[in-house]
Amino acid sequence: MxxxxxxxxxxxxxxxxxxxxxxxxxxxxxxxxxxxxxxxxxAGRDALVRALEELGIQEFEAALDAARLDEDTSEEGLRRLIAAVEPSAGLLSFLVNENQLFEGDEVNEGWNRADARVAAFFRRGQERGEFRIDLTPAWLTEALYGLVGTGAWAVQAGRVAAQDFPYMIVELLLGGARRSVEQ
Amino acid sequence: MxxxxxxxxxxxxxxxxxxxxxxxxxxxxxxxxxxxxxxxxxAGRDALVRALEELGIQEFEAALDAARLDEDTSEEGLRRLIAAVEPSAGLLSFLVNENQLFEGDEVNEGWNRADARVAAFFRRGQERGEFRIDLTPAWLTEALYGLVGTGAWAVQAGRVAAQDFPYMIVELLLGGARRSVEQ
DNA sequence: CCCACTTGAGACAAAATCGTCTCATCGCCA
DNA sequence: TGGCGATGAGACGATTTTGTCTCAAGTGGG
The missing domain is CATH 1.10.10 (Arc Repressor Mutant, subunit A)
Structure with a gap:
């Protein structure tokens, strides 16, 4: 067995x-x-968390690959990314919180890789004129993590229907709450 | 002494x-x-956390009062709310995370009051045609909490300048990352 | 000035959690 | 079928944290 x-x-x-x-x-x-x-x-709790970290990084990087962030428009790339990341949202949320406890001494370099890819995606979108340039890529990256975690929590708490998870996150992240004139 | x-x-x-x-x-x-x-x-850690909860609720409700959410446009109200909530952002973030640990058995009713006010604010904005109606008030409320917490963390981690805290949060929450044609 | 009250430091036991170990049991494969 | 390897249950001590207590010191008000 x-x-x-x-x-x-x-x-x-x-x-x-x-x-x-x-x-x-x-x-x-x-x-x-x-x-x-x-x-x-x-071996212990640390080892378990580190194994979870490996799993989370692996899943997140797989999601980044699957999202094909370079193809199509940035908007479509973001939609694919959120959809691909959904199954890992809870785990990623846990790991983000867990990392905040560390004193920055030894963060897994996997996070840096992933962070860089996400930030580069937002920067590229800005250069293409698809994303606003007054919000920094670093903030957009953090906001994405935060909204994914909040979304996972909201679904789990029953405040948001699970099927709406990707839509709610992407729409807020892309368009915000304001009702724009164009729609 | x-x-x-x-x-x-x-x-x-x-x-x-x-x-x-x-x-x-x-x-x-x-x-x-x-x-x-x-x-x-x-008396103990629980009592301390509960006292912090009282403080956080008190500060948050004070921020809700100070924001005068009924006056002006919803957008101005939201800007005032975020600005008023900024000094308490760290504490609120901690308390939100702490509340997620509870099994929903005994949540302080203060949170329900505050939640209701925030959700009502978003709903009112929707009725006025200022906010999109495809994002539920409950989700916008959760997203606001999430972004405030993420912002507090990003500032503390040095990823976002402290002076940009309100701007980054409000702009993302209101307008999203997409560069719209109107600006 | 003196006393009552509060504090800081530390000792102490209880509780929680961890990490390790032993041992009986179970499943699977040769 | 017999043995090997892995598992579950639990005992055990170590460590950490907690909550309580005592006692000496210091401060402020009367």
């Missing part, structure tokens, strides 16, 4: 998304395994 | 905003008092 490491990580992500302070015991029970087994595969 | 309860709460808020897992000892030292004194004024 080989333990499904991926499955364990996914249930841990699902639990920690809801309750970021869950204990190792809770994580183990959520995965349907014993605490000893959890420790056999992840 | 009467202990300045307000001052203690503010330094606790400042610390917990950066490190939400700070211990009672760290909170006490950050406030420049002994741990025993901290316990004399707040």
């Amino acid at each position: 080989t333990l499904d490491r991926e499955q364990v990580l996914r249930s841990a992500a699902a639990l920690l998304t809801r309750k970021s302070t869950a204990t190792m015991d809770e994580v183990a029970r959520a995965a349907g395994i014993g605490r000893a087994t959890l420790h056999r595969h992840f | 009467t202990l300045d309860r307000e001052q203690v709460l503010r330094s606790a808020a400042a610390l917990l905003t950066r490190k939400s897992t700070a211990t009672m000892d760290e909170v006490a030292r950050a406030a420049g008092i002994g741990r025993a004194t901290l316990h004399r004024h707040f």
Whole structure:
């Protein structure tokens, strides 16, 4: 009975998304395994979080690839990115919060890579005249993370229908709340 | 030497905003008092967090009052709200995250009051034709919280200049990232 | 000036969590 | 079928945090 490491990580992500302070015991029970087994595969809580970080980065970079940010318009690229990132939204939200705890000492370079890609996407959109230039790429990047996390939370709390997740995020991020004259 | 309860709460808020897992000892030292004194004024960590919750709700409702959301256009009201909420952004962000841990069992009704006011503000803006109707008031409310928290974090992490905080949030929330034809 | 009140520092036990270990059990493969 | 490897359950000690208590020191008001 080989333990499904991926499955364990996914249930841990699902639990920690809801309750970021869950204990190792809770994580183990959520995965349907014993605490000893959890420790056999992840040396400790740090190792578990780091494994989740690897998974999250991997999923996020896969989403960045799948979004084909260079093709079509920036708007279409952003729509594809949000849609591709949706399944990982909860995990990414957890990891973003977790990273805020670190003193910036040792952030996984994967985040820097991903950040750079997202920021470059916004900068390219600005250069193309598709995005406003008065909002910095760094802020747009952070705002994207924040809205994805907020969206995941809103869906989980039942404040937003799951099917509306991509639409709500993309529309707000692209067009804002103001009712513009053009539509 | 009467202990300045307000001052203690503010330094606790400042610390917990950066490190939400700070211990009672760290909170006490950050406030420049002994741990025993901290316990004399707040029975425990829960009591401290609840006191911070009261403070945060009070500040948020004060910001809602100061923003005079009924006057002028919705856009001006939102600008005033974000500006008024800026000093409390870190604390509110901490409390929002903290509330996500609760199982919805006993949320302070103050949040419901505040939520209702914000959602009503967006709904009113929609009825006036100033806000889009395809984004629900509930989502706009959550997005506002999320962006305020993200903004506070971005400023603290040095990714956004503190002076740009209100502008970045309001502009993104109102107009989005898309460069519209009208400007 | 003196006393009552508050504080800071530290000791102390209780509780929570962690990490490790043992042992019995179970499934799978040779 | 027999043995090997992995698992679950739980015991155990170590560590961290918490909450309480004591005691000496200091401050301010009467």
